[in-house]
Amino acid sequence: MAITTEPVTINLGPQHPSTHGVFRLRVTFDGEEVVDVEPVFGYLHRGTEKLAESRSYVQIVTLTDRLDYTASMSNNLAYVRAVEKLAGIEVPERAMYLRVITAELQRIASHLMATGFLLNDLGAFATPLMYCFRERERILDMFEMLCGARITLSYMRPGGVFQDAPAEFWPALDTFLVETPGYLDDLENLITGNEIVLARTRGVGILGDELAIATSVTGPMLRASGVQWDLRKADPYEVYDRLEFDIPIGVAGDTFDRYLVRILEMRESLKIIEQCVDQIPRGPIKPDLPFNLRPPEGDAYAAVEGPKGELGFYLVSDRGIAPYRCKIRAPSFINLTPLKEMVVGWKVGDLIVIFGSVDVVLGEVDR
Amino acid sequence: MTRALDAGEVARRINEVRAGAVVVSNDTDVWVKLDALVEVANFLKDTPDLDFAFLTAVTAVDYIEYFELVYQLLSMRRNHSIVVKMRVFGREAPVVPSLVDLWPGADLQEREIWDLMGIKFDKHPNLKRILLWEGFPGHPLRKDYLG
Numbered sequence: 001m002a003i004t005t006e007p008v009t010i011n012l013g014p015q016h017p018s019t020h021g022v023f024r025l026r027v028t029f030d031g032e033e034v035v036d037v038e039p040v041f042g043y044l045h046r047g048t049e050k051l052a053e054s055r056s057y058v059q060i061v062t063l064t065d066r067l068d069y070t071a072s073m074s075n076n077l078a079y080v081r082a083v084e085k086l087a088g089i090e091v092p093e094r095a096m097y098l099r100v101i102t103a104e105l106q107r108i109a110s111h112l113m114a115t116g117f118l119l120n121d122l123g124a125f126a127t128p129l130m131y132c133f134r135e136r137e138r139i140l141d142m143f144e145m146l147c148g149a150r151i152t153l154s155y156m157r158p159g160g161v162f163q164d165a166p167a168e169f170w171p172a173l174d175t176f177l178v179e180t181p182g183y184l185d186d187l188e189n190l191i192t193g194n195e196i197v198l199a200r201t202r203g204v205g206i207l208g209d210e211l212a213i214a215t216s217v218t219g220p221m222l223r224a225s226g227v228q229w230d231l232r233k234a235d236p237y238e239v240y241d242r243l244e245f246d247i248p249i250g251v252a253g254d255t256f257d258r259y260l261v262r263i264l265e266m267r268e269s270l271k272i273i274e275q276c277v278d279q280i281p282r283g284p285i286k287p288d289l290p291f292n293l294r295p296p297e298g299d300a301y302a303a304v305e306g307p308k309g310e311l312g313f314y315l316v317s318d319r320g321i322a323p324y325r326c327k328i329r330a331p332s333f334i335n336l337t338p339l340k341e342m343v344v345g346w347k348v349g350d351l352i353v354i355f356g357s358v359d360v361v362l363g364e365v366d367r
Numbered sequence: 368m369t370r371a372l373d374a375g376e377v378a379r380r381i382n383e384v385r386a387g388a389v390v391v392s393n394d395t396d397v398w399v400k401l402d403a404l405v406e407v408a409n410f411l412k413d414t415p416d417l418d419f420a421f422l423t424a425v426t427a428v429d430y431i432e433y434f435e436l437v438y439q440l441l442s443m444r445r446n447h448s449i450v451v452k453m454r455v456f457g458r459e460a461p462v463v464p465s466l467v468d469l470w471p472g473a474d475l476q477e478r479e480i481w482d483l484m485g486i487k488f489d490k491h492p493n494l495k496r497i498l499l500w501e502g503f504p505g506h507p508l509r510k511d512y513l514g
Contacts, residue, residue, distance in 0.1 A: 042498040049483070050507050213443065216422050216472025229443050235369035301439060301450075303423075314426050314437065329424040337475055366498055 007035055012351075014043050021362025025355075032347045037340050041333075044366040052326035057083050057158055057293040060326065065152040068332065068364040070113050073099075073106035073143075074306040076156035081237060082302035082313035083158040087295035090287065095160035096238045097280040101173070102146065102155060103304070104269040104276075108180070109139040110307035111220075111262040114359040118259055119191065121356035122200055123349075128190065135183055138176055145169045158293060160286030170277075177274055184266060192260065201256035205342045205354030208253055215337040219309025221358060224261045225253035231305040243275045255357040262359075292321040299325075308332050308359060328367055332360035370447040371395045377417070377449055384410050396450040404453055405464050411440060411449070412469055418442040419449065422470035425477060427484040429510045434461055434486055455486065458511075465491035483508040 013024035022043035028036035048067065052060045064075040077099055084091060091099075116132030140150040145166055147155040155162050191197055207217070212225040222229055230247045232240040248264035250257025295317040303312030309331025316325040335358055342358075343351045371394075378392035381399070388403035399407045411419045419440040426437040438451040455461045465488035466473045477488045478497040485506030488494055496503065505512050 042500070045498040047507060211471075213421055214471050215474075216424075216470065227443065234443075234446055299428075299437075301424075310423065312424060314424065314439075316428055325426075325428045327424070327426040327428075333475060333479075334424075334472060337472055 005031055009036075014040070021360075021365075023360075023362050023365070025351075027348075027351065029348065034343050034346055034348070034351050037343055037351070039336055039339060042366055044362045046367070048367040049326055049328060052323060054322055056321050057087075057295070057323065058291075060323070061154050061156065062152070065154055066363055067328065067330065067367060068110075068306065068308060068311075068361045069151055070361055071106050071110040071307045072151060072153040073102045073155060074110075074304060074311060076153065077103050077238075078302065078304040078306065078311040079313050080156045080158045081304060082300055082315045083293065083295070085302045086298065086300035086315050086317055087158065087293055089159045089289065091160055091238075092284045092287065093239075093281050094164070094283045095285045097276050098161050098165060098285065099156060100238050100240065100243075101273050101276045101280075102143070102161075104272045105139050105142065107269050107307045108266045109136045110359075111266050112136045114262055114307075115187070115191070115259065118255075118353070118356045118359075119197075121352045122197060128187075131187065131190070135180065138172075142169060142172050142176065145172065157286060159289050160284075162286075164285045173273070173277065177270060177277070180270055181267065184263065188263060192263070198256065200350075200353060201259060201357070202254060203252065204255045204350050205346065205357065206252060206254045207338055207342055211338055211341060212253070216334050217309070217338060218331050219306070219335065220261045220265060221258055221309065221335050223247065224250035224257035226250055231303060231310060235303075237302075237304060239276070239279075240272075242279065243272050245272050255354055258357040258359075294319050294321060303329065306331060308361070308364070309335055328364075330364045330367060332362075332364040333367075336360060336365065368446075369441070372417075372447050372449045374449065377411075380414075381407055381410060390454075396452050398452045398454065401453060401455060401463060405466070405469075407451065408438075408466055408469050411451070416445075417449075418444055420444070422466070422472045423448075425466075425473055425480065427480045427486055427508075429484060429508065431510055432456070434484065436463060436480075436486070438466070458509075460487065461485070462487045462489050464489050465494075467491055482506070485509060 007028050007030045009028045024040040026038040048063050064079045065072040067075050112132040116129035119128035144150050147153050207225050209225045209227050212222050228247050228249050245268045248261050250261050297319050299316045301314045303310050312329035314327040315323045318324040343354050374392040374395050374397045378389040378397045381389050385406050388407050390398045411417050419442050421441040423439040423441050428435045434455045436453045441448045480486050482496040
């Protein structure tokens with residue numbers, strides 16, 4: 001008698017299948033193979049876009065901290081840039097350099113978390129994650145010097161930053177810049193050549209370049225698929241056009257390439273910060289602005305290359321003290337569009353790893 | 368630097384392909400007619416020197432008299448961009464054509480607009496609520512929504 005099996009639909013979640021947040025996947029398996037997947041969103045939906053319609057332009061900075069809570073600096077930067085574009089605010093040079101330094105530190109912190117959790121998803125439970133967190137901790141310490149907070153930073157303001165870096169920030173940054181390349185070498189020794197990591201990630205969860213572009217994927221995920229697109233180069237903002245750095249890209253678009261692109265980007269970020277430290281001029285860090293901004297009627301879209309991809313804010317002003325509309329282009333959310341194409345045909349364990357390599361943060365997916 | 372295409376010039380070319388498709392344009396944005404959207408989108412995507420293969424974002428704004436949809440398009444190969452806007456009148460059951468066939472990246476974003484703004488996308492393959500649950504009363508991003 002032939003033995004037949006039927007597809008089984010089960011829920012992974014509602015927590016992140018690998019514990020980054022609250023997320024649910026309805027997965028249909030045939031045996032151990034994924035035949036269908038349907039993401040279920042919304043468990044962390046707080047209505048950020050609606051809340052923004054009743055907050056003043058400066059207050060909204062605090063809402064942006066809570067989108068991608070592993071990259072508050074990048075969120076702050078994307079938002080204040082949209083406000084500056086809408087209201088035509090000039091930013092002092094020193095503030096622009098401080099913003100680039102902090103945004104790049106944030107990129108390193110976010111990529112460290114992505115790498116640590118990817119290893120967690122691979123079954124290397126907690127140890128590699130703690131190595132990553134140890135380094136991330138040093139970045140958070142520096143953020144604490146800047147603004148007193150570690151996660152929900154609210155460091156940036158329309159027109160500049162909240163305050164200049166205190167004296168103890170610069171030696172801490174110098175030490176970090178000296179020591180981190182060696183740390184990244186150690187991390188790579190542990191992971192990049194590791195036979196188990198290679199077996200589990202090479203050729204797994206491939207996202208082709210055409211599909212990546214068609215599905216509006218951005219960030220390290222797009223670049224891992226071989227598309228050299230980075231807003232810092234393609235549409236330079238702040239002072240990125242004065243800095244020298246490369247855009248690492250992948251070849252295969254698989255899970256391993258997504259990991260490697262992040263490691264290489266961290267090294268580029270260190271290069272960027274070093275140049276900023278050399279170039280940063282003295283001067284004011286914030287212009288005098290009224291407490292409540294009333295930008296002229298109209299709309300503006302500004303985006304930055306966040307750690308997850310293109311993070312953009314589309315603001316509409318009706319001359320009120322709060323925006324008429326505040327739309328957030330969240331990279332984590334849009335990067336999930338091709339999830340089904342990436343995971344169908346792979347096994348349960350691979351599904352978790354592929355999902356981990358997308359690197360989403362649910363605060364940003366659900367907003 | 369991503370170049371924002373001269374919207375007046377793009378509007379002229381769209382009108383050559385389909386007369387009257389563009390209602391109005393300013394420096395950076397073109398406003399198109401609802402019934403011409405799919406044709407305009409095809410033209411923008413498939414014309415080699417425009418080459419808008421990447422849909423950055425889809426947004427809807429509630430201006431009370433009408434809803435405005437905002438499509439931000441980008442060509443990575445040529446590094447230029449354009450903003451296409453479209454007005455939809457009527458609050459009861461607004462329907463606009465879905466662009467998922469052209470840009471699969473619109474999938475989740477159109478579902479989000481249906482969920483939060485209450486605009487239906489005709490021929491969307493899976494138009495369900497996304498952030499809120501089925502049966503949630505109303506569409507919270509509308510200006511007349513009273514929680």
